[in-house]
Amino acid sequence: MNANFNFRYLRNIESSFRLIRIIVFAVIVGSFGFAAYMAYLSHKTDRESRQKIYVLDNGGKSIMLALAQDQNANRLAEAKDHVKTFLKLFFNQEPDEKAIAANMDQAAYLGDESVTRHYYDLREKGFYTKLIQGNATQKIMIDSLSINMSRSPYSCNIFGRVMLVRTSNITFRKLVADCHLIDATRTDNNPHGFLIERFRVTDNSDIETINRDQYEAYR
Incomplete structure (x- = not known):
């Protein structure tokens, strides 16, 4: 009985380690995915900002936003x-x-x-x-x-x-x-x-x- 208990105990530990590894792997993959998404979002935002021209109008009282694509x-x-x-x-x-x-x-x-x-x-x-x-x-x-x-x-x-x-x-x-x-x-x-x-x-x-x-x- 004691041997059976130890066996199940070891299997539970192994399962726990396997679960931990899966969780760690998922966290790592998620972190890389999140980092990649943030890099893409940052690049997209920077690209869109480059496509905008801010023009002062009426002596600087108002700002008109013109798109660079319209300019092109x-x-x-x-x-x-x-x-x-x-x-x-x-x-x-x-x-x-x-x-x-x-x-x-x-x-x-x-x-x-x-x-x-x-x-x-x-x-x-x-x-x-x-x-x-x-x-x-x-x-x-x-x-x-x-x-x-x-x-x-x-x-x-x-x-x-x-x-x-x-x-x-x-x-x-x-x-x-x-x-x-x-x-x-x-x-x-x-x-x-x-x-x-x-x-x-x-x-x-x-x-x-x-x-x-x-x-x-x-x-």
Whole structure:
């Protein structure tokens, strides 16, 4: 009887140790699983936080939350606005030397040396001097702007007209240009984070010149 009791006692101890081992193993597996889940959750939270941009609005009184995925979806719109901003800075000119220089300084932040080279070419040809001396104003009208965002650098084609307003008449010129865009760091002077490369004007021929009074009457 005593031997039978000892046998059952030993079996109970063995069962207890087996149960303890199972419990310990389950705790270890659970701990690893919990740690893995927390690591995944942390990574997911960090990834989601990187996909959010907080923008101060109304002088910092409110905060608007914009998703980076929406920003990526609007990257084409940003690219077009970048080019349009550049074109307006480059081609919209008043007969004021300081205003022209300020526009060109700002336009230079949006492009590479191809932009400044085109500006220097126009300056050497006396275009800006004639603009100031003739008290003329130049404005650009963008007809179409297409950008291929499938691969970088992004190719861009520009079609528009340039209106040169003088005291007595207005000259309309065709504007056909192309360039490439690359991603760049966003700055105060380059908020969209693009840089224009290889900018060139392929056609800037005259379309027509009309009397200014005729244009005003037409408007």
